[in-house]
Amino acid sequence: MTRTAQGAAKAPRPPARERILSTATTLFSEYGIRGVGIDRIIAESGVAKATLYTHFKSKDALALAFLAGVDVAWREMLTDAAAAAGDDPADQLVGLFDAIDAASENGRFRGCPFLNTASESAPGSPAHRATVEHKRAVRAWTGGLAEAAGVREPALLARQLTVLLDGAMAAAALEPTDDVLPAVRQAARHLVEAARPSSASGD
Incomplete structure (x- = not known):
């Protein structure tokens, strides 16, 4: 496979906000909002803490976006x-x-x-x-x-x-x-x- 073909086959990574919200949705649905900490959402979405707080000012704001x-x-x-x-x-x-x-x-x-x-x-x-x-x-x-x-x-x-x-x-x-x-x-x-x-x- 050529380098061009390899690049075409690799799907682009979703934007940070989308990854954060998708991860939070999965975790909140499974464990509840209180059962999931911000650090876990950061780790599983692959973003920095500052990035999360750029898109969501608090865990409450993230919970409302989830809802x-x-x-x-x-x-x-x-x-x-x-x-x-x-x-x-x-x-x-x-x-x-x-x-x-x-x-x-x-x-x-x-x-x-x-x-x-x-x-x-x-x-x-x-x-x-x-x-x-x-x-x-x-x-x-x-x-x-x-x-x-x-x-x-x-x-x-x-x-x-x-x-x-x-x-x-x-x-x-x-x-x-x-x-x-x-x-x-x-x-x-x-x-x-x-x-x-x-x-x-x-x-």
Whole structure:
């Protein structure tokens, strides 16, 4: 192989900020924010301490960047799972739970990163507020699907389904058995059907 070919075959190294955030995302997801020190992130991302603090002023700032990335990724998984269930919003309200399958494909699912982070954070702290904002956004999106499905109380159904979603993620992380998600989907279907007007259910 020529020197030119060798150079072409070697992928360029990602920018420092990207490496830091990617490393932090992997470690925070696996061990929690409190369980990972800045020195480990520096060592595994291959940057100098000054470089890390150039891009992230504190560990809290890095944690918020981690949560922002998780927010985008998780909401995309939810919308993709809902869309895959078909055009009926009622089916989409059940299908969104398949996002847990997508999140656990690598076999290392650790539950909801937002709830995990909130459990380590003081109420009112930036990380705790980010969790509340994320959960409200997911609930509002779910409420929109519920309205489109024509249920009687969309806000109530959205609250019920998102609480079920959080519980399902906890169960999938603690006891990743094959019967968790089918049971959750069945419960979601019952909630959706019960919330629909009597005429829609054939009564």
